[in-house]
Amino acid sequence: MSNVMDYELGNQIGYLLRRAYQRHTNIFQNEIPDDRLTSAQFATMVTIYQHPNLPLVQICAATGIDHATLRDIVMRLRKRGLLSIVQDRNDRRQRIVSLTAEGFALVESTIPSAADVTARTLAPLDECERIAALHILKKLAFFED
Numbered sequence: 001m002s003n004v005m006d007y008e009l010g011n012q013i014g015y016l017l018r019r020a021y022q023r024h025t026n027i028f029q030n031e032i033p034d035d036r037l038t039s040a041q042f043a044t045m046v047t048i049y050q051h052p053n054l055p056l057v058q059i060c061a062a063t064g065i066d067h068a069t070l071r072d073i074v075m076r077l078r079k080r081g082l083l084s085i086v087q088d089r090n091d092r093r094q095r096i097v098s099l100t101a102e103g104f105a106l107v108e109s110t111i112p113s114a115a116d117v118t119a120r121t122l123a124p125l126d127e128c129e130r131i132a133a134l135h136i137l138k139k140l141a142f143f144e145d
Contacts, residue, residue, distance in 0.1 A: 024121045031117045032110060036080070040065060042107075042114060044073050045082065048099050049107045055094040064141075082106060 009015050028039045040063075047062045048054055054062075060070050074097055077083040082103035088094035099107065122130045 020121075024117070027120045028114075028117045031113050031120065033113060034106060034110065037106070037110070038073075040069070041073050041077055042110065044070065045077065045099065045103060045107050046111075046114075048083070048097055049104065053096050053098050055088060055091075055096055057094070059097060077103070 025039060028042075029035075032042070043063050044059060044065065047059055051058070051062070056067065056070060056074065059065075059074075060067050063070070065073065074083060074085065078085055081100055084098050084100050086096050086098075088096050122133065125133060
Protein backbone atom coordinates (compact mmCIF):
# COMPACT_ATOMS: atom_id res chain seq x y z
CA MET A 1 0.00 0.00 0.00
CA SER A 2 1.32 3.41 -0.99
CA ASN A 3 1.97 6.14 1.52
CA VAL A 4 -0.12 9.26 0.88
CA MET A 5 3.04 11.37 1.12
CA ASP A 6 4.59 9.36 -1.74
CA TYR A 7 1.79 10.31 -4.13
CA GLU A 8 3.03 12.85 -6.67
CA LEU A 9 0.36 14.32 -8.91
CA GLY A 10 2.94 15.16 -11.56
CA ASN A 11 3.69 11.44 -12.01
CA GLN A 12 0.08 10.27 -12.40
CA ILE A 13 -1.14 9.08 -15.79
CA GLY A 14 -4.44 10.99 -15.69
CA TYR A 15 -2.69 14.24 -14.86
CA LEU A 16 -0.09 13.76 -17.60
CA LEU A 17 -2.68 12.76 -20.22
CA ARG A 18 -4.80 15.80 -19.33
CA ARG A 19 -1.79 18.16 -19.57
CA ALA A 20 -0.73 16.64 -22.90
CA TYR A 21 -4.31 16.96 -24.19
CA GLN A 22 -4.48 20.60 -23.05
CA ARG A 23 -1.27 21.31 -24.96
CA HIS A 24 -2.60 19.52 -28.03
CA THR A 25 -5.90 21.44 -27.86
CA ASN A 26 -4.05 24.74 -27.64
CA ILE A 27 -2.00 23.83 -30.71
CA PHE A 28 -5.19 22.78 -32.54
CA GLN A 29 -6.92 26.06 -31.75
CA ASN A 30 -3.91 28.06 -32.97
CA GLU A 31 -3.26 26.04 -36.14
CA ILE A 32 -6.70 25.32 -37.57
CA PRO A 33 -7.83 28.14 -39.88
CA ASP A 34 -11.52 27.90 -38.88
CA ASP A 35 -11.65 29.37 -35.37
CA ARG A 36 -15.15 27.94 -34.77
CA LEU A 37 -14.09 24.33 -35.40
CA THR A 38 -13.28 22.24 -32.33
CA SER A 39 -11.19 19.08 -32.39
CA ALA A 40 -14.28 16.96 -31.62
CA GLN A 41 -16.19 18.61 -34.47
CA PHE A 42 -13.25 18.00 -36.80
CA ALA A 43 -13.03 14.34 -35.72
CA THR A 44 -16.75 13.99 -36.46
CA MET A 45 -16.41 15.58 -39.88
CA VAL A 46 -13.34 13.51 -40.83
CA THR A 47 -15.18 10.33 -39.83
CA ILE A 48 -18.13 11.27 -42.05
CA TYR A 49 -15.74 12.32 -44.84
CA GLN A 50 -14.05 8.90 -44.74
CA HIS A 51 -17.33 6.98 -44.33
CA PRO A 52 -20.14 8.94 -46.03
CA ASN A 53 -23.75 8.63 -44.92
CA LEU A 54 -23.19 7.18 -41.46
CA PRO A 55 -25.83 6.77 -38.77
CA LEU A 56 -25.12 8.60 -35.52
CA VAL A 57 -24.51 5.35 -33.63
CA GLN A 58 -21.66 4.43 -35.99
CA ILE A 59 -20.16 7.90 -35.73
CA CYS A 60 -20.19 7.49 -31.94
CA ALA A 61 -18.33 4.19 -32.21
CA ALA A 62 -15.78 5.53 -34.70
CA THR A 63 -15.00 8.76 -32.84
CA GLY A 64 -15.34 7.59 -29.23
CA ILE A 65 -17.71 10.50 -28.57
CA ASP A 66 -20.76 9.72 -26.44
CA HIS A 67 -24.19 9.96 -28.07
CA ALA A 68 -25.42 13.07 -26.22
CA THR A 69 -22.24 15.02 -26.99
CA LEU A 70 -22.21 13.85 -30.60
CA ARG A 71 -25.82 14.88 -31.09
CA ASP A 72 -24.88 18.41 -29.93
CA ILE A 73 -21.82 18.48 -32.21
CA VAL A 74 -23.88 17.34 -35.21
CA MET A 75 -26.56 19.96 -34.55
CA ARG A 76 -23.96 22.75 -34.33
CA LEU A 77 -22.32 21.63 -37.57
CA ARG A 78 -25.72 21.35 -39.23
CA LYS A 79 -26.56 24.93 -38.20
CA ARG A 80 -23.33 26.03 -39.86
CA GLY A 81 -24.41 24.29 -43.06
CA LEU A 82 -21.58 21.74 -42.88
CA LEU A 83 -23.70 18.62 -42.34
CA SER A 84 -26.93 17.20 -43.65
CA ILE A 85 -29.14 14.87 -41.60
CA VAL A 86 -31.86 12.63 -43.02
CA GLN A 87 -33.95 9.84 -41.57
CA ASP A 88 -32.85 6.32 -42.57
CA ARG A 89 -35.39 4.79 -44.95
CA ASN A 90 -34.77 1.28 -43.60
CA ASP A 91 -34.71 2.14 -39.88
CA ARG A 92 -36.75 5.21 -39.00
CA ARG A 93 -35.05 5.42 -35.59
CA GLN A 94 -31.69 6.14 -37.25
CA ARG A 95 -30.47 9.48 -38.58
CA ILE A 96 -28.01 9.41 -41.47
CA VAL A 97 -25.37 12.14 -41.44
CA SER A 98 -23.44 13.38 -44.45
CA LEU A 99 -21.24 16.34 -45.31
CA THR A 100 -22.58 19.18 -47.39
CA ALA A 101 -20.39 20.53 -50.19
CA GLU A 102 -19.21 23.24 -47.78
CA GLY A 103 -18.43 20.61 -45.12
CA PHE A 104 -16.55 18.48 -47.62
CA ALA A 105 -14.46 21.49 -48.69
CA LEU A 106 -13.74 22.45 -45.07
CA VAL A 107 -12.45 18.97 -44.24
CA GLU A 108 -10.22 18.87 -47.30
CA SER A 109 -8.81 22.34 -46.63
CA THR A 110 -8.26 21.60 -42.91
CA ILE A 111 -6.52 18.21 -43.14
CA PRO A 112 -3.06 19.71 -43.87
CA SER A 113 -3.34 21.94 -40.79
CA ALA A 114 -4.54 18.99 -38.72
CA ALA A 115 -1.47 17.01 -39.79
CA ASP A 116 0.65 19.97 -38.64
CA VAL A 117 -1.15 19.89 -35.28
CA THR A 118 -0.10 16.27 -34.80
CA ALA A 119 3.47 17.06 -35.84
CA ARG A 120 3.65 20.02 -33.42
CA THR A 121 2.09 17.99 -30.61
CA LEU A 122 4.72 15.28 -31.07
CA ALA A 123 7.59 17.75 -31.77
CA PRO A 124 9.31 17.31 -28.37
CA LEU A 125 9.80 13.61 -29.15
CA ASP A 126 12.36 12.01 -31.42
CA GLU A 127 11.15 9.61 -34.14
CA CYS A 128 11.47 6.51 -31.96
CA GLU A 129 9.60 8.20 -29.09
CA ARG A 130 6.81 9.30 -31.47
CA ILE A 131 6.28 5.74 -32.66
CA ALA A 132 6.36 4.46 -29.07
CA ALA A 133 4.00 7.18 -27.79
CA LEU A 134 1.40 6.49 -30.48
CA HIS A 135 1.71 2.74 -29.90
CA ILE A 136 1.28 3.10 -26.14
CA LEU A 137 -1.65 5.52 -26.45
CA LYS A 138 -3.44 3.19 -28.89
CA LYS A 139 -2.90 0.29 -26.52
CA LEU A 140 -4.27 2.30 -23.57
CA ALA A 141 -7.19 3.69 -25.59
CA PHE A 142 -8.43 0.36 -26.89
CA PHE A 143 -7.54 -2.04 -24.08
CA GLU A 144 -10.49 -4.17 -23.00
CA ASP A 145 -10.64 -4.95 -19.27
